[in-house]
Amino acid sequence: MTIETQEEPPEIKVYLPRVGITNLKSVAKIEWKGRIYTFIPTFEVAIDLPEEKKGIHMSRLVESITETMSEAVEEEVKKVHTSLEDLALCIIRRIEKKHSHKRAEVWIKSTLILERQTPASGKTSYEPYDVEVGVIKNSDGSIKKVLKVKVIGNTACPHAMANNQGKTHIQRAIAELEIETHFNEDIALEDMIEVVESSFSSPTYTLLKTPDENAVVRRMYENPKFVEDVAREIVYKARNRFKGKIHVKVISHESIHKHDVIAEVWA
Amino acid sequence: MTIETQEEPPEIKVYLPRVGITNLKSVAKIEWKGRIYTFIPTFEVAIDLPEEKKGIHMSRLVESITETMSEAVEEEVKKVHTSLEDLALCIIRRIEKKHSHKRAEVWIKSTLILERQTPASGKTSYEPYDVEVGVIKNSDGSIKKVLKVKVIGNTACPHAMANNQGKTHIQRAIAELEIETHFNEDIALEDMIEVVESSFSSPTYTLLKTPDENAVVRRMYENPKFVEDVAREIVYKARNRFKGKIHVKVISHESIHKHDVIAEVWA
Amino acid sequence: MTIETQEEPPEIKVYLPRVGITNLKSVAKIEWKGRIYTFIPTFEVAIDLPEEKKGIHMSRLVESITETMSEAVEEEVKKVHTSLEDLALCIIRRIEKKHSHKRAEVWIKSTLILERQTPASGKTSYEPYDVEVGVIKNSDGSIKKVLKVKVIGNTACPHAMANNQGKTHIQRAIAELEIETHFNEDIALEDMIEVVESSFSSPTYTLLKTPDENAVVRRMYENPKFVEDVAREIVYKARNRFKGKIHVKVISHESIHKHDVIAEVWA
Amino acid sequence: MTIETQEEPPEIKVYLPRVGITNLKSVAKIEWKGRIYTFIPTFEVAIDLPEEKKGIHMSRLVESITETMSEAVEEEVKKVHTSLEDLALCIIRRIEKKHSHKRAEVWIKSTLILERQTPASGKTSYEPYDVEVGVIKNSDGSIKKVLKVKVIGNTACPHAMANNQGKTHIQRAIAELEIETHFNEDIALEDMIEVVESSFSSPTYTLLKTPDENAVVRRMYENPKFVEDVAREIVYKARNRFKGKIHVKVISHESIHKHDVIAEVWA
Known part of the structure; x- marks a missing residue:
């Protein structure tokens, strides 16, 4: 027994x-x-x-x-x-x-692959995004959820650009958007990804032919951003579009430093 | 242009x-x-x-x-x-x-999920295994492949068991088997996983009801092994079963230490 | 300019x-x-x-x-x-x-090496511990600090032991203790480490000669613990010894599973 | 007993x-x-x-x-x-x-901090570098060593620069240089680091005041490089300066992609 x-x-x-x-x-x-x-x-x-x-x-x-x-x-x-x-x-x-x-909680971490069109040649590119979803049942039986997306983009520094006749340092940046909300609130991970991806100096693509690469380069120089700018734009768009408690964290892997820079905001 | x-x-x-x-x-x-x-x-x-x-x-x-x-x-x-x-x-x-x-090389890393039966209750358990496959085309056009599997198991120390009236320290261990061979050599990743998994003190399972847990515990005590034993058993079985250059690496996350122990062999 | x-x-x-x-x-x-x-x-x-x-x-x-x-x-x-x-x-x-x-925050992560005596032979062993300290100045000028320690120990399962005539599964476990308190509250990281390390089935040691290994093995069998037991003991001792908000998280790298088990508590 | x-x-x-x-x-x-x-x-x-x-x-x-x-x-x-x-x-x-x-081997991994002068203001900056040293005694008693350094720098893409009137994408890149040689061969890790760090589009610095940042930005645009160029320059310099078997691996964290690009060479 x-x-x-x-x-x-x-x-x-x-x-x-x-x-x-x-x-x-x-x-x-x-x-x-x-x-x-x-x-x-x-x-x-x-x-x-x-x-x-x-x-x-x-x-x-x-x-x-x-x-x-x-x-x-x-x-x-x-x-x-x-x-x-x-x-x-x-x-x-x-x-x-x-x-x-x-009370009970279930958290699921995965990678989504979304189809994108490249900016000039219009080719299909498959882009990976890390996502996490948590569902939490409280002791009163109410259910909330936490949705997280992590998107890779880039920043072109506006300060260096202003001081170097349009030349600047550019780097990969990673932004996370997290929303805590009621279970029944209808929020698609794809929409959250779109909010984040459109807030960098430029989105990034797995496949880029030369005309596409040129389009991304032009876009980055026309749209210089600090990590602070990226964080503000994400939180601004997210507040307008989604209901819930919002957390935004942007990390930029500075190309001129060995360390990273960070901006974080809650709303 | x-x-x-x-x-x-x-x-x-x-x-x-x-x-x-x-x-x-x-x-x-x-x-x-x-x-x-x-x-x-x-x-x-x-x-x-x-x-x-x-x-x-x-x-x-x-x-x-x-x-x-x-x-x-x-x-x-x-x-x-x-x-x-x-x-x-x-x-x-x-x-x-x-x-x-x-010359050209393609390497693909993934996780396989295999169906297993638990040892006593015979329930279905889904087990994850990290795998990697490399295909290398040499400059003479010949093609070779490299197959790797990484399996989580355990070791029960035979030395402590001999010195403590059957009591011993037990821990999670991870073993990798890598085979470099001709592209046409027919070797299934599942067979490689089986070779590795059967060489620990016991296989591990995602799902274990109490009778299954008891079976795993008994199996570990009946089958104490150093990392050296695990490495020898894997290389022995792999040499008998597969053609190619073999590399085996076993790491044991010692429960009595903060560091790991390791055994490695090529054949 | x-x-x-x-x-x-x-x-x-x-x-x-x-x-x-x-x-x-x-x-x-x-x-x-x-x-x-x-x-x-x-x-x-x-x-x-x-x-x-x-x-x-x-x-x-x-x-x-x-x-x-x-x-x-x-x-x-x-x-x-x-x-x-x-x-x-x-x-x-x-x-x-x-x-x-x-407001301003500074966070410093490092590894401490502390000198320990092995349990039977009394040899000197140097043990590594991950620590992190955060100091936060709020907008009212008040200053709080967050102290974290991460300690490697082990758990011997009391449930398997009760069902297998004293045999059980044992594994490496990792526990974190975090305290948020006033800057002037005098809490030594070494004391926090001691609280955590003494709450496992046994502490672990970098150096263990055979008599020491035997002592650790005996200690684990005399002191079987779930992750739940480890978490409760840490939070109990920490509440008695330190003033501040406490968070405890214990993860056990189960030797019979490929996944980990976890217990977490706030006080 | x-x-x-x-x-x-x-x-x-x-x-x-x-x-x-x-x-x-x-x-x-x-x-x-x-x-x-x-x-x-x-x-x-x-x-x-x-x-x-x-x-x-x-x-x-x-x-x-x-x-x-x-x-x-x-x-x-x-x-x-x-x-x-x-x-x-x-x-x-x-x-x-x-x-x-x-035979016996000892491998030691650590982080070196070296003092640098920033390029314009001449301020002191402390830069971290991951290093690893292996010493291997063969069965004939001969002793060889393996020295590894890992350095963070950057690449400015020459292809995008040629196609976008001097605008380009820039990113953090990481290069590793490994040398296997006789134990008595006198090679300083600092010299290996210097070889690697001078082969990027620009070195990176922990501290950069605005004039320094401008100097790094100018340097990157005057010195655009593929990962291939960085790899070739490191291996060329290393062959001229150090005796031994050389391995070079450069990874660039592309700012326009979510994946990385890589160049590797042995000499």
Whole structure:
């Protein structure tokens, strides 16, 4: 007979709000714009633990992920998940049947590939974006979500440009936009990516033929920006377009320094 | 009119054997055991550059990836790629039409998810494995490939066990098996993973119910191993099963130390 | 004549609370328990930017670091800094003379090496610990600090032990303790490390001769712990010993899984 | 009485050329240009294991590091080590007294901080460089060393410049130079760093006041370079200046792409 050590009282009685599994890679499948899309996200799933219990049953969290995934696999056509947050909520609903808790969180990290047109030759380019979605069920049963996108762009320094007859230093920059909002608030990760990508000196592209490269170069010089400018533009657009608590963080990998520069804002 | 700076003679004349793109994430699709499997690998593609030219045309390498991918997407049913090395070779074949070179390499890194049965309850568990495949076309036209798998397992120390009445320290360990061989040598990544995974004190599982956990615990104590033992067993099995140059590296994240221990062997 | 683009009004008027430099590695020197101790920390320094200015003068933040360091180097004997937070505050004091701002933050990440005695043979072992110190000056001039330590230890699972006649799975675990408190609150990083290190199934050691290894093995079996137990013990001890807001995060690199388990608590 | 499991014959008899410890952080001290310099490098130490023995005695490798370090600490003035390779060789000499072997390797990774003058204002700037030194004793007793430096600089694209009336894309680039040579060959890491740093479009600086920034901007536009150009210049200079097998790898974090470009050469 199995001893359930987890159910015993612990020596030290402290409520733990977050106990679970992390860095779990598994296969997931969602229906996204009419296509079945398979990918391998990284999961973190956590629930709370009352002060009178020694531990949670970790395997039940894993089962909730695995079963949600195979449900998607088996009934592919009619029941497939339509978004990462839908997937996360399905996992929480399975946990509810398996493990008592007051609060629960599911976080899913993945990479989206979006189709873009290059700026001059109009060729198709596939662009990768790191995204993360968290769904959090509070102890009152209310559900909120956190949506994050991370986009690679660039900055052309306006200060160096003003002091060097139009010449300046340019570099890769990375911006993150995070929105915490109600679960039912309809916000597409693609729209968040668009807000961020359009706020750099120029977007970047995986494929650039010479005319495209020229267009990107011209765009950067016509649109010089500090990290501060990028951060302000993202937060301004995001506030106009999305409802929720906003966090913006821009890091520029300065080409003239060995360190990075950063601008951060909350709204 | 475009100036092709790449075609000009460089100031310093040196042959460069490897020039190209790296850390490029894109979507790929292969047919694997009868199912279309979509994933987002990371690519490195490189060709050589003769000493009389200043640079390669990087965008042609990107196009070779992109076109190979969309070919797979468009003619999904009949022409889809059947393995990572097939995909890599298709990219090399496209480069041949776009850019002169004597040697070419394509490297693809990804994560495979394989289905396993848990050791006692026989439940289905999905296990992630990091894999990398390189295809290298030499200047004589011959083609070789490099296959790598990285597997997470564990070690139970036989020395501590012998000195502590069966008690010992146990820890997560990570083993890599790399095989360099002819392109036509038929070696499945799954078989390489099996060789590595069966050489630890025990395999690990994403999902383990209590009876499964007990089975894994018993297995580890019945099968204590140094990193040296794991390395020897992998190289022994790999030599018997696969033709090619073999490299094995095992790292154990010691539970009693803050550092790791390592064993490495070539065959 | 230099154009100060930073002083111009930006197109979009948004207050930015955090603008600065990050990932800057430099040499630092503190006097620590009577010895001059040189190391190479990583710095992040940020100030706020009012909505009517386009940018901050990044180089003044770098100068504030550089000058604080060389001051320490030059007047080594009498004026050397005595702690990481002292160093961080000196940098803030220099920024005050160089750049207007309402709030300022300095974060310093480093590795401490502490001397330990091995548990049986009493040999000297040098143990590494990742630490981070942040000093934050608020707009009202008040100063708080954030102290973080990250310690490598281990967990021996009490559930597997109860179900396998004393056999269990054991693994490396990593715990972080973070305290946010008044600048003048006297908390030594060494004491925080001690709180964390004593809360695992056993501390780990860089050097272990066979009798020491046996002692650590025995200790782990006598002291089985879930990550939940480790988290509770750290937060319990920290609350009794230190004043401030506490955050504890424990991650266990499960030897029977490919993923990690986590427990987190705030107090 | 202790059982020495390591001395037993293993089930599978395979010679292992590299067995040891890795990712061990400890404090080190060398005398460098007349100053005692303390830092916290990461060590990897490995020896070979004959096919008739089951394992090596890992703790003896750790002791060899620890004792070499404390020797340096205790007799600071007269006996301190003068270089990283001197330190590595001292560790090998200690291993010789503790553990039989035919070959031995010690690898030490660290960060050097070098003093530079900024290009216009002549201010002092402290620049960080990642370095690694390996000392390898072969089975015939001969000793070779491997010296590696990693330097952050930048590239301004000559192709975009030629096609955009002097405008171009610029980005951070990272170059590595590795030299394998006889132990007695006198090569300073600082000289290797100088070779690499002078081969970019421009060196980078931690501190840059506006006139310095202008000088770096001008320098980049006067000196446009592909990664191929940077690689050729490093290998050309290194061949003229240093004796040994040379490996050069340059990665440019393209500001117009999300991926990186790479050039690599051996000489």
